[in-house]
Amino acid sequence: MDQISAAGVAYDQDLTHKTILVGDSGVGKTSLLVQFDQGKFIPGSFSATVGIGFTNKVLTVDELKVRLQIWDTAGQERFRSVTHAYYRDAQALLLLYDVTSRSSFDNTRAWLSEIHEYAQDEVVIMLLGNKTDVSGARVIRREDGEKLAREFGVIFLETSAKTGLNVDQAFITVARELVRCSVQMPIRPRFHLHELMEPEERETSGCCGFN
Numbered sequence: 001m002d003q004i005s006a007a008g009v010a011y012d013q014d015l016t017h018k019t020i021l022v023g024d025s026g027v028g029k030t031s032l033l034v035q036f037d038q039g040k041f042i043p044g045s046f047s048a049t050v051g052i053g054f055t056n057k058v059l060t061v062d063e064l065k066v067r068l069q070i071w072d073t074a075g076q077e078r079f080r081s082v083t084h085a086y087y088r089d090a091q092a093l094l095l096l097y098d099v100t101s102r103s104s105f106d107n108t109r110a111w112l113s114e115i116h117e118y119a120q121d122e123v124v125i126m127l128l129g130n131k132t133d134v135s136g137a138r139v140i141r142r143e144d145g146e147k148l149a150r151e152f153g154v155i156f157l158e159t160s161a162k163t164g165l166n167v168d169q170a171f172i173t174v175a176r177e178l179v180r181c182s183v184q185m186p187i188r189p190r191f192h193l194h195e196l197m198e199p200e201e202r203e204t205s206g207c208c209g210f211n
């Protein structure tokens with residue numbers, strides 16, 4: 001069913017936006033999704049995700065219903081080829097690192113180049129620094145995350161899957177960005193916009209994805 005958005009553009013409220021959680025094993029992808037879906041944190045021993053699973057959620061953003069189908073991927077290297085297969089269909093990607101793990105932060109560059117290689121140009125990307133509740137063990141400052149996000153032109157937030165800090169906010173921000181992109185590009189173009197633009201336009205016109 002179509003409805004007219006505030007901007008006067010038809011918006012398909014039955015559209016499902018595929019959103020994928022990616023990042024190193026142990027950064028908290030499953031925990032973030034459980035906190036968002038069920039409002040709880042299950043402490044205890046870490047059991048790595050095997051393969052891939054999804055959860056459906058409907059959010060209301062600016063009076064529009066946005067359906068997110070959120071896929072939780074396995075961070076372990078051996079599942080990487082399975083994860084790549086899902087990138088192409090994703091409208092949004094949440095890339096997590098753990099603020100208490102330098103390697104998980106350093107690896108976000110490799111994740112971002114994989115996303116660049118396998119995902120659509122228009123994909124909405126959000127960088128999340130998780131586990132902010134573990135204050136004594138923090139090794140990545142908020143400014144480091146902000147700087148990396150600026151460098152890649154992606155949205156940034158710090159979260160805690162344990163306390164729930166910014167968990168809802170992260171998904172609402174993604175949903176809002178998806179609505180913004182749907183309004184600007186209601187019909188997905190056959191061509192990648194980047195291929196049709198002059199270089200100066202590319203630098204300033206980015207709606208979603210990499211600038």
Ligand SMILES: Nc1nc2c(ncn2[C@@H]2O[C@H](COP(=O)(O)OP(=O)(O)OP(=O)(O)O)[C@@H](O)[C@H]2O)c(=O)[nH]1
Nearest residue numbers: 025026027028029030031048049075131160161162
């Ligand atoms: N203190 C704290 N612990 C967390 C947080 N998020 C996750 N954890 C813990 O970190 C460990 C790994 O969390 P998972 O959610 O399983 O990590 P994952 O990214 O899904 O891991 P893979 O499935 O292997 O990719 C678990 O012991 C969680 O309880 C958080 O925000 N704060």
